[in-house]
Amino acid sequence: MKAAEVRNRFVNHFVKYGHDVVPGVPLPFDDPNLLVVNSGMVQFVPYYSGDIDPPWVRATSVQKCVRTIDIEEVGKTTRHGTFFQMAGNFCFGDYFREEAIAMAWELSTSPVEEGGFGLDPERIWPTVFETDDEAYDLWHHKIGVPKERIQRRGMEDNLWSMGIPGPCGPSSELFYDRGPAFGAEGGPEVDEDRYMEFWNLVFMTSIRGPGQTKSDYQLVGKLPHNNIDTGLGVERMATLLQGVDNLYEIDETYPVLRRATELSDRVYSGSGTSDHSAQAQTDVQFRVIADHVRTALMLIGDGISPGNEGRGYVLRRIMRRAIRAARLVGITGPVFPELLPISRDAMSPSYPELDTDYDRIAMIAYGEEDAFLRTLSSGTTILDLAVRQTKERGGSLPGKEAFTLHDTYGFPIDLTVEIAAEHGLTVDESEFRRLMTEQRQRAKDDARARKSGGADMSVYRDFGPTQFVGYESLEADAKVLGVIKDGELVRVATPGEIVEVVLDRTSFYAESGGQVADEGVIELGDARLRVLDAQKALKELVVHRVQVESGELTAGLAARTLVDPEWRLAARQAHSGTHVVHAALREVLGPTALQSGSYNKPGYLRLDFAWSRALDGLDLRGVEESANAALRRDLPVTVEYMTLGRARELGALALFGETYDSTSVRVVEMGGAWSRELCGGTHVEHTSQIGIVTLTGDSSVGAGVRRLEGHVGIDAVRFLANERSLVSNLSSLLKVSSGELVDRVSGLVQRLRAVEKELVQIRSARLAAEASALVDCAETVHGARVLTTALPSDQQAGDVRTVTVKTANGITDAPAVVLFTSLSDGQITCVCAVNKPGVKAGLSAASLLERFAAATGGRGGGSAAVAQGGGGDPRSIEAGFRAVAALVSETMPH
Numbered sequence: 001m002k003a004a005e006v007r008n009r010f011v012n013h014f015v016k017y018g019h020d021v022v023p024g025v026p027l028p029f030d031d032p033n034l035l036v037v038n039s040g041m042v043q044f045v046p047y048y049s050g051d052i053d054p055p056w057v058r059a060t061s062v063q064k065c066v067r068t069i070d071i072e073e074v075g076k077t078t079r080h081g082t083f084f085q086m087a088g089n090f091c092f093g094d095y096f097r098e099e100a101i102a103m104a105w106e107l108s109t110s111p112v113e114e115g116g117f118g119l120d121p122e123r124i125w126p127t128v129f130e131t132d133d134e135a136y137d138l139w140h141h142k143i144g145v146p147k148e149r150i151q152r153r154g155m156e157d158n159l160w161s162m163g164i165p166g167p168c169g170p171s172s173e174l175f176y177d178r179g180p181a182f183g184a185e186g187g188p189e190v191d192e193d194r195y196m197e198f199w200n201l202v203f204m205t206s207i208r209g210p211g212q213t214k215s216d217y218q219l220v221g222k223l224p225h226n227n228i229d230t231g232l233g234v235e236r237m238a239t240l241l242q243g244v245d246n247l248y249e250i251d252e253t254y255p256v257l258r259r260a261t262e263l264s265d266r267v268y269s270g271s272g273t274s275d276h277s278a279q280a281q282t283d284v285q286f287r288v289i290a291d292h293v294r295t296a297l298m299l300i301g302d303g304i305s306p307g308n309e310g311r312g313y314v315l316r317r318i319m320r321r322a323i324r325a326a327r328l329v330g331i332t333g334p335v336f337p338e339l340l341p342i343s344r345d346a347m348s349p350s351y352p353e354l355d356t357d358y359d360r361i362a363m364i365a366y367g368e369e370d371a372f373l374r375t376l377s378s379g380t381t382i383l384d385l386a387v388r389q390t391k392e393r394g395g396s397l398p399g400k401e402a403f404t405l406h407d408t409y410g411f412p413i414d415l416t417v418e419i420a421a422e423h424g425l426t427v428d429e430s431e432f433r434r435l436m437t438e439q440r441q442r443a444k445d446d447a448r449a450r451k452s453g454g455a456d457m458s459v460y461r462d463f464g465p466t467q468f469v470g471y472e473s474l475e476a477d478a479k480v481l482g483v484i485k486d487g488e489l490v491r492v493a494t495p496g497e498i499v500e501v502v503l504d505r506t507s508f509y510a511e512s513g514g515q516v517a518d519e520g521v522i523e524l525g526d527a528r529l530r531v532l533d534a535q536k537a538l539k540e541l542v543v544h545r546v547q548v549e550s551g552e553l554t555a556g557l558a559a560r561t562l563v564d565p566e567w568r569l570a571a572r573q574a575h576s577g578t579h580v581v582h583a584a585l586r587e588v589l590g591p592t593a594l595q596s597g598s599y600n601k602p603g604y605l606r607l608d609f610a611w612s613r614a615l616d617g618l619d620l621r622g623v624e625e626s627a628n629a630a631l632r633r634d635l636p637v638t639v640e641y642m643t644l645g646r647a648r649e650l651g652a653l654a655l656f657g658e659t660y661d662s663t664s665v666r667v668v669e670m671g672g673a674w675s676r677e678l679c680g681g682t683h684v685e686h687t688s689q690i691g692i693v694t695l696t697g698d699s700s701v702g703a704g705v706r707r708l709e710g711h712v713g714i715d716a717v718r719f720l721a722n723e724r725s726l727v728s729n730l731s732s733l734l735k736v737s738s739g740e741l742v743d744r745v746s747g748l749v750q751r752l753r754a755v756e757k758e759l760v761q762i763r764s765a766r767l768a769a770e771a772s773a774l775v776d777c778a779e780t781v782h783g784a785r786v787l788t789t790a791l792p793s794d795q796q797a798g799d800v801r802t803v804t805v806k807t808a809n810g811i812t813d814a815p816a817v818v819l820f821t822s823l824s825d826g827q828i829t830c831v832c833a834v835n836k837p838g839v840k841a842g843l844s845a846a847s848l849l850e851r852f853a854a855a856t857g858g859r860g861g862g863s864a865a866v867a868q869g870g871g872g873d874p875r876s877i878e879a880g881f882r883a884v885a886a887l888v889s890e891t892m893p894h
Ligand code: SER
Pocket: 038, 039, 040, 041, 088, 160, 200, 201, 202, 229, 230, 231, 232
């Protein structure tokens, strides 16, 4: 049975039992605690906690999920995938344990011809939470599963939560015995590869408190009603029903694996998980490729671009691991152009947007791979140097080098290990791991510090949604529902204090959809608050951050919200300007230039879009002209509410990563179809009200994403006026007309270059003269000439190197060692050179420099003929010189 059919059967089964089909949400879901959706229930959390009344009593969905917590397990076990689809049934205060268990059992065991999955009932092993007698009895008495096939498990396995404070509950998991060929007997307690979990039924009843692991938290309360949350792993069910060994061999993943084997000179043997042979390692890599290529496709498909933080990093890491795995199985050259289309073909029957959007996806993926391949080659150069130095010095490659390669060049550690091994070297991995742990701790501390402003959302959960009236009016009468300071409700706030205020209604636009929050004031009798920010703390709850200017602020007071009209007008111009620029961009570059993010505030706009090369002057001018032509056409701006389906039919552009209510979305149009976007922002009524749009330029914000920035309205005029005065200042400074400026400046630059070149020549000639005068000062140590001297300060390292080598090679009648230093900014630059007779006599510049560095506390390295270094304490230079002379004395025959 194909994976798509598993999805269909699941949904049909629950529709039959009165469940509404709810579409899954995009992977980058809007939740401060999650980078990407990792479970089917994520979109339903507010309904469990009772924050919002659920629009349905029973729901079913198939949700795209990405989990990277077990990424190291991918390919090693048969069942860990970074991307997977979770099919679920959910209910909020309706049926509970008994029905959930019965419905799951029915679908799992009813025959395939009757729409079920046809699993053998005798091979299903349910687990229950250790104290959940009710579930145990239902399985045993109602369903008839014998006692020996029901296992009780602890908190770690059978108390489900999202890993953070929030809804949780005991769970009952269904495992399927795949037979003795897959491992030891004894149920899931003994072997979770043989007994494969395929369905998790969570009986959501409680609220959990904070804690670090799956078993060290407390239950702190009950949910307002009992709920059901289940998740069936579509890929796992497909694995069972397709009779394959693991989830990398099902219909949605195997085509990629197969193509990878064609590109490689190795074979895939489908070895089992207990095998640790070299062939089994190769198999693991093929599975990693199959899994990761698909995950990358789905993440990019949902609008994520590779980056160094957050979601972007999740994607980048996955792609790099895939590329590395390909390299390990001997595939050279780019793999994504080969494998991504195969994954698209496997997935697009269920997700057609992967097909229609493929140009954009490909551009991002291929661009990222190109960039990483370049990284690999520059990393390899640096690694080669480290390998050479390690060989000269002996011992293993320092963990610090491996860490720098990883941290700065994105060079994966196992690649470092592998390349080092090719040279017969080991890597100090424990040092590497220590540095990684240190860095992770730093990142954690950072994140904690950033979040402590308001990470605990529980205080907000006491409030219902805020009614936003700011589309119609800049002012609203409201009531203060709560005052919050440092995450806690407070009774009163006095002048000067900065606090958060929750109202029942507001005219303030809370930052969202790229538009910044409104500015203005809130008046309450004789008290007055300045609004510094407005954010949506929960889905529809607006929290105003205010400073009390006068009077006292307490809950219960009647308030009037007053948005600054000038601010709002400028904000509307900027937001409408962003839509205009987006439409103009697509007019000039074509429909793949799709916005992936935006930011706008009064006078300024910024738009990120999928595109892999810099715009040339002509494109930029074209976009600017097309945008301003749209302002001149004075297109009407209209707002309409419709279903998501209708908006899609009309071709309205939706932003990736946003979750839209499927029953009512807000569509903003400019000139009908010319610009049609799903948007919650505030806009002008006619495009001419934007005034004028100027673009300041475009820049790169990661592989395959460009950023356009510009100004609108009076700020655009000011921007142009500034440019004009810049040109006129330059003209008068250079005494030419503006038309002659470019020629004049390029002439000046050329002359400057020539002069600089001359200067370099003069400087090195002078340095050489000084150095040759020093040759006479060289001392003789057991027949070798040793010259160690501090040259004048502030020499360029390159010059010092040239003169040192020249001086050493200028001495031909005896072995010679020259070590010159120069200070700049209190730092030592030092170069050591040994002439040919010296090298023959066994002297090594690298060892001599190492001695010098050890004595001064600096570092450096190089070859027997020349070595270079720096750092260290300038006060110990003389001691360094003596150490060099001492080593010469030790080395030269007496
Ligand atoms: N929330 C549960 C899980 O993710 C069931 O959907 O396993």
